[in-house]
Amino acid sequence: xxxxxxxxxxLAFTALALAACSKTDSKTGSADANAxxxxxxxxxxADDGDAARGKLLAAKKLAGGQACADCHGADGAKPLDxxxxxxxxxxxxxLFHAIQQYRDGGREHALMGAQIKAAADAGQMDDQAxxxxxxxxxxxxxxxxDLHGK
Ligand code: HEC
Numbered sequence: 001x002x003x004x005x006x007x008x009x010x011l012a013f014t015a016l017a018l019a020a021c022s023k024t025d026s027k028t029g030s031a032d033a034n035a036x037x038x039x040x041x042x043x044x045x046a047d048d049g050d051a052a053r054g055k056l057l058a059a060k061k062l063a064g065g066q067a068c069a070d071c072h073g074a075d076g077a078k079p080l081d082x083x084x085x086x087x088x089x090x091x092x093x094x095l096f097h098a099i100q101q102y103r104d105g106g107r108e109h110a111l112m113g114a115q116i117k118a119a120a121d122a123g124q125m126d127d128q129a130x131x132x133x134x135x136x137x138x139x140x141x142x143x144x145x146d147l148h149g150k
Pocket of ligand 1: 087095
């Protein structure tokens with residue numbers, strides 16, 4: 001193949017890929033979520049959390065025996081131990097996916113994983129609960145920040 005025909009092939013591939021993408025649902029961005037919606041299942045994403053519900057849940061002792069607040073501090077800004085991560089002001093989607101990963105086994109930690117898995121086994125850690133917790137801690141203020149607007 002000449003360089004020119006490789007470039008044409010690459011363009012044709014891109015056009016096909018774009019055409020395939022446009023079939024996904026524009027609201028959810030996912031063909032899969034669309035299928036769930038049709039079957040009555042609501043897809044919960046990182047932005048679907050309710051910070052007020054998350055605040056209540058963060059303060060509640062869950063099945064693992066402790067509340068998020070016991071280790072991370074009530075507002076997620078002053079953890080019990082200096083080695084525990086600060087959650088206040090962290091990106092909401094980061095928090096959402098991190099908690100999901102502890103629950104689903106993609107991220108392991110003796111203390112944190114045990115708390116989330118015990119809560120999940122007791123039916124306390126579905127995607128909605130995780131989104132609520134993420135919304136709460138993301139909207140609290142603490143020392144975390146980025147350089148947006150600086
Ligand atoms: C027994 C103490 C303890 C409890 C209770 C606890 N955590 Fe954690 N959490 C930790 C520790 C320790 C880590 C760091 C683990 C690691 O390095 O992966 C952590 C990590 C995290 C992280 C990852 C933060 C990052 O910057 O990557 C999130 C998010 C989190 N916890 C949320 C929660 C939520 C929400 C709850 C309540 C449902 C909770 N934690 C309960 C101790 C705890």
